[in-house]
Ligand SMILES: NC(=O)C1=CN([C@@H]2O[C@H](COP(=O)(O)OP(=O)(O)OC[C@H]3O[C@@H](n4cnc5c(N)ncnc54)[C@H](OP(=O)(O)O)[C@@H]3O)[C@@H](O)[C@H]2O)C=CC1
Ligand SMILES: Cc1cn([C@H]2C[C@H](O)[C@@H](COP(=O)(O)OP(=O)(O)O[C@H]3O[C@@H](C)C(=O)[C@@H](O)[C@H]3O)O2)c(=O)[nH]c1=O
């Protein structure tokens with residue numbers, strides 16, 4: 001298939017551009033200025049030029065704290081931009097996979113979130129992504145909205161790379177231990193999307209394979225638990241690692257409030273698409289092999 005990826009430099013966009021051609025797809029990844037989600041005319045022109053058979057939206061405004069001060073910019077990209085892309089996919093009659101986030105939830109539930117659960121974003125980023133989900137599903141019935149969480153990989157910026165950098169600079173790090181969720185590696189998201197796309201291309205509107213799906217890694221942990229595993233594996237690879245302290249959210253003040261519970265229930269995607277959550281500890285190991293070399 002000819003596939004258009006919205007987003008070029010981002011961590012998931014780059015992973016998709018690596019992964020999808022391996023299934024024989026012809027892939028075009030476009031970002032600003034050729035495809036600027038905040039400028040709908042560029043979206044239409046880019047889609048017309050590429051004439052794709054499927055679209056994956058891996059572009060977003062992802063600066064969670066900055067979004068608190070840049071509400072309009074976040075909504076232009078994450079809500080209106082996502083909706084504009086979905087409208088183009090609808091016009092061409094091609095499937096769209098749109099990526100969303102755990103931050104659409106308030107985090108007050110004491111169990112993993114299912115696709116049926118009420119949303120309630122606590123910050124502007126989450127609110128803009130929720131508006132994007134709604135815009136996409138309204139504009140185009142042949143869409144998948146794939147909610148994921150705590151995305152990491154070898155490309156771009158993410159928590160894994162921040163930990164490796166800060167861990168090399170400082171003797172001690174403090175990381176929150178009261179926000180629960182699961183890291184999701186871009187390789188595993190790209191694998192899931194690669195698996196879905198051919199089925200989506202063949203499925204009519206109304207097919208259960210379209211709609212809202214949750215996909216994260218497994219098992220659930222906390223940011224502190226994730227950091228501890230990062231440093232355990234980094235130490236096995238001969239790296240100097242910092243002392244790691246567990247702190248509470250109150251001890252790590254940020255402009256935007258993060259959900260205490262980011263755990264996504266991933267049963268639906270397993271039932272409908274046959275996609276299982278990947279063990280993020282293995283995916284972390286694979287990423288570290290690339291970033292820092294194999295274990296000694
Ligand atoms: N990062 C995370 O932890 C999580 C991310 N997600 C979602 O996953 C998806 C992929 O995120 P991720 O790869 O981490 O994001 P990144 O922050 O790594 O990359 C974002 C991408 O979006 C592009 N972008 C930003 N603004 C525009 C615009 N106006 N027009 C076109 N492209 C634009 C950026 O391009 P440029 O570099 O040119 O600005 C970049 O390529 C997003 O939908 C995000 O909301 C979901 C859960 C967790
Ligand atoms: C760097 C650092 C972060 N933290 C905390 C802050 C935060 O609660 C958590 C993770 O830090 P981050 O800066 O990666 O957080 P954040 O940018 O909010 O990550 C989010 O990004 C968006 C795009 C999403 O969609 C979410 O799924 C999620 O991945 O760890 C520490 O406790 N200590 C530290 O030294």
Ligand SMILES: [Mg+2]
Nearest residue numbers: 062063064158
């Ligand atoms: Mg961040």
